[in-house]
Amino acid sequence: MRVSVFGLGYVGCVSAACLAATGHRVVGVDVNRVKVDLVNDGKAPVVEERIGELVAEGVRSGALRATGDVRAAIMDSEVSLVCVGTPSEFNGSLCTTYLERVTEEIGAALAERGGRHTVVFRSTMLPGTCLNLLLPILEKYVGGTAGVDIGVAVNPEFLREGTSVRDFFDPPKTVIGELDPASGDTVAALYDGLPGEVFRVPIPTAEAIKYADNAFHGLKIGFANELGAVCQALGVDSHQVMDVFLADRKLNISPAYLRPGFAFGGSCLPKDLRSLVHAAQRADVSVPILAHVLPSNADHLQRAVELVERTGKRRVGLFGLSFKPGTDDLRESPLVELAERLFGKGYDLRIHDANVSLSRLLGANREYIETRLPHLAQLLADSVEDVLEHAEVCLVGTRDPAVLSALPRGSGGPVIVDLVHLPDAEARRAEPGYVGLAW
Numbered sequence: 492m493r494v495s496v497f498g499l500g501y502v503g504c505v506s507a508a509c510l511a512a513t514g515h516r517v518v519g520v521d522v523n524r525v526k527v528d529l530v531n532d533g534k535a536p537v538v539e540e541r542i543g544e545l546v547a548e549g550v551r552s553g554a555l556r557a558t559g560d561v562r563a564a565i566m567d568s569e570v571s572l573v574c575v576g577t578p579s580e581f582n583g584s585l586c587t588t589y590l591e592r593v594t595e596e597i598g599a600a601l602a603e604r605g606g607r608h609t610v611v612f613r614s615t616m617l618p619g620t621c622l623n624l625l626l627p628i629l630e631k632y633v634g635g636t637a638g639v640d641i642g643v644a645v646n647p648e649f650l651r652e653g654t655s656v657r658d659f660f661d662p663p664k665t666v667i668g669e670l671d672p673a674s675g676d677t678v679a680a681l682y683d684g685l686p687g688e689v690f691r692v693p694i695p696t697a698e699a700i701k702y703a704d705n706a707f708h709g710l711k712i713g714f715a716n717e718l719g720a721v722c723q724a725l726g727v728d729s730h731q732v733m734d735v736f737l738a739d740r741k742l743n744i745s746p747a748y749l750r751p752g753f754a755f756g757g758s759c760l761p762k763d764l765r766s767l768v769h770a771a772q773r774a775d776v777s778v779p780i781l782a783h784v785l786p787s788n789a790d791h792l793q794r795a796v797e798l799v800e801r802t803g804k805r806r807v808g809l810f811g812l813s814f815k816p817g818t819d820d821l822r823e824s825p826l827v828e829l830a831e832r833l834f835g836k837g838y839d840l841r842i843h844d845a846n847v848s849l850s851r852l853l854g855a856n857r858e859y860i861e862t863r864l865p866h867l868a869q870l871l872a873d874s875v876e877d878v879l880e881h882a883e884v885c886l887v888g889t890r891d892p893a894v895l896s897a898l899p900r901g902s903g904g905p906v907i908v909d910l911v912h913l914p915d916a917e918a919r920r921a922e923p924g925y926v927g928l929a930w
């Protein structure tokens with residue numbers, strides 16, 4: 492394909508040189524004359540493993556060249572990759588100035604070009620930036636409709652600086668946010684023959700995936716470093732701890748606990764986080780990530796309370812009470828905490844949990860409920876139907892099949908506040924009377 496690459500920084504230069512090496516004809520465009528001249532001299536404007544030889548070879552073979560002339564580049568290509576910088580503003584917000592400017596320039600050139608051309612944004616940008624900010628700019632300048640006259644896609648870059656050439660030829664994944672199938676096909680064709688799974692998703696999903704990845708990578712590093720510092724203070728070999736931690740592929744290095752759902756609770760996680768943070772503080776070790784896990788969890792629980800408040804309704808049903816399915820353990824159950832808050836705010840509450848019957852609760856469990864929710868007995872309903880009859884709003888905190896099969900669909904019934912991402916959540920999301928907690 493004939494490709495123009497806008498921005499010859501780390502992302503653009505690697506993309507341009509690697510695409511040229513895989514058989515495409517590439518023209519790089521940059522406002523920085525020095526970078527343009529360097530590429531045309533067969534030299535890479537960035538330092539990266541193997542990039543020098545790829546740029547030299549691309550220029551020598553005629554597959555790669557650079558220019559400052561946007562119009563000429565657009566006239567001579569069927570797809571543009573936008574790789575300009577998106578730095579932070581002083582207040583932390585995303586600077587989209589370079590993106591806006593280059594989109595205007597590309598749009599103006601496309602207005603003269605005619606024929607379909609696909610604009611692919613590779614820069615990192617917040618969800619909504621492409622559809623709400625850049626696409627209208629393109630349509631205005633081109634004087635046409637995106638998805639019809641011009642293709643638009645978002646194709647975030649997941650390569651690591653330092654090994655990005657190697658990563659280009661063996662990527663962790665390829666994500667294509669497509670406005671329409673033809674735009675997605677064009678991006679897929681660019682990487683034809685490269686390994687790794689290809690995900691074709693809506694544009695805002697593609698934009699968000701890049702942030703999910705980078706936020707998680709930062710979180711992982713911060714977690715490991717804080718844990719290391721605590722271990723060191725307690726005289727424990729942190730690398731040995733992490734060797735064993737990492738060997739657990741069932742619960743640790745796995746998809747476990749990584750789906751948005753309800754707050755956590757139970758008799759272990761809150762208690763153990765509290766004592767670990769306390770031990771760190773006693774040893775004068777700052778652990779802001781670990782110290783904020785429980786407050787983050789409390790905020791998530793509060794989101795459920797606010798969703799009920801926003802409905803303006805007073806008669807509330809709650810399905811599920813124990814801290815997780817298949818147990819009657821109520822200690823530090825987030826659903827008990829939720830019930831307590833709603834009860835305290837004067838909501839008319841009915842609760843059903845097939846595993847919880849007050850007469851069967853024993854020992855610490857009973858003591859816990861007697862101190863935290865002494866009115867539980869009068870709130871418990873025997874059947875799912877009793878709760879449904881009572882409720883104007885239903886909080887679903889369990890995937891108990893008896894509850895799932897009884898939940899009404901569509902409008903007319905109680906508002907469903909979904910705390911567990913119900914199996915039919917995707918279909919329900921489009922319906923009135925359904926609210927997901929974080930989806």
Ligand SMILES: NC(=O)c1ccc[n+]([C@@H]2O[C@H](COP(=O)([O-])OP(=O)(O)OC[C@H]3O[C@@H](n4cnc5c(N)ncnc54)[C@H](O)[C@@H]3O)[C@@H](O)[C@H]2O)c1
Nearest residue numbers: 498499500501502521522574575576577589593614615648
């Ligand atoms: N560096 C990375 O490893 C990496 C990885 C993934 C994603 N990203 C994202 O990719 C984007 C680019 O990052 P980078 O590190 O390559 O940035 P960079 O600052 O190295 O390069 C950006 C280039 O864009 C050029 N430019 C600015 N306006 C232009 C215009 N109107 N026309 C043509 N060129 C223009 C600049 O002169 C510069 O050479 C950012 O959104 C970044 O967040 C970077």
